[in-house]
Amino acid sequence: MLDAPGDLAPFLEAGRKLFAGEAGFVWAASRIDNLPPMQGLEIAFAGRSNVGKSSLVNALTGRKTLARTSHTPGRTQELNFFDIGGRLTLVDMPGYGYAAVPKDKVQAWTVLIHAYLRGRANLARVYLLIDARHGLKPADASVLDILDKAAVSYQVVLTKADELKKGELEGRVATTAEALAKRPAAFPVVQPTSSHTGLGIPELRAAIARLVAERA
Numbered sequence: 001m002l003d004a005p006g007d008l009a010p011f012l013e014a015g016r017k018l019f020a021g022e023a024g025f026v027w028a029a030s031r032i033d034n035l036p037p038m039q040g041l042e043i044a045f046a047g048r049s050n051v052g053k054s055s056l057v058n059a060l061t062g063r064k065t066l067a068r069t070s071h072t073p074g075r076t077q078e079l080n081f082f083d084i085g086g087r088l089t090l091v092d093m094p095g096y097g098y099a100a101v102p103k104d105k106v107q108a109w110t111v112l113i114h115a116y117l118r119g120r121a122n123l124a125r126v127y128l129l130i131d132a133r134h135g136l137k138p139a140d141a142s143v144l145d146i147l148d149k150a151a152v153s154y155q156v157v158l159t160k161a162d163e164l165k166k167g168e169l170e171g172r173v174a175t176t177a178e179a180l181a182k183r184p185a186a187f188p189v190v191q192p193t194s195s196h197t198g199l200g201i202p203e204l205r206a207a208i209a210r211l212v213a214e215r216a
């Protein structure tokens with residue numbers, strides 16, 4: 001069951017604390033038969049190549065170089081697992097669906113991404129990142145289909161909100177929420193963020209802290 005949106009305020013402080021402690025790299029997997037043991041709660045960040053997944057992991061943890069970022073698509077080539085204070089694991093995923101990345105690589109990563117999302121029992125939530133400038137793309141649909149089918153709860157996060165004017169961003173939030181309305185596993189709130197300005201980061205930390213509290 002999806003939890004009610006909108007009551008993040010009580011979790012802002014817990015979210016801040018959760019991400020104020022230790023954070024460290026624990027594992028990288030380039031194949032589905034090489035995942036770390038399932039333990040504790042996992043939260044994954046998925047999205048098209050270059051959408052800002054690794055930057056968001058860094059923004060959440062307040063670290064500049066925990067996850068490696070790049071302005072060229074295809075930087076993250078493995079599933080990277082990060083421990084957050086022994087309380088949960090964040091998974092920075094490779095990107096999918098970018099035309100500028102060699103086809104065979106995108107294909108291999110897509111197979112890995114799909115297999116992971118389908119079969120990870122301790123995966124508590126997926127944050128599906130969408131570039132606020134571009135909105136949902138066809139490549140996103142197959143991932144949304146997998147999550148709906150596997151009943152993995154997910155929330156759409158708009159990235160790079162700093163690139164849009166206020167009105168444009170509000171429009172993108174509305175059209176994205178509308179497109180997700182009929183999807184059964186989608187959390188009903190679209191969260192705008194910017195890893196550059198910090199917009200939406202406290203709210204995302206709070207949402208994760210609430211999830212940790214619920215599953216404790």
Ligand SMILES: Nc1nc2c(ncn2[C@@H]2O[C@H](COP(=O)(O)OP(=O)(O)OP(=O)(O)O)[C@@H](O)[C@H]2O)c(=O)[nH]1
Binds near residue numbers: 047069193
């Ligand atoms: N303007 C703006 N640019 C951003 C933001 N977040 C990330 N970027 C830029 O987007 C580019 C890609 O960022 P990454 O975090 O490496 O993206 P990724 O989704 O991890 O990419 P892959 O690992 O290649 O799939 C970099 O040039 C970042 O500086 C943001 O909030 N605002």
Ligand SMILES: [Mg+2]
Binds near residue numbers: 054069075093
């Ligand atoms: Mg990356």
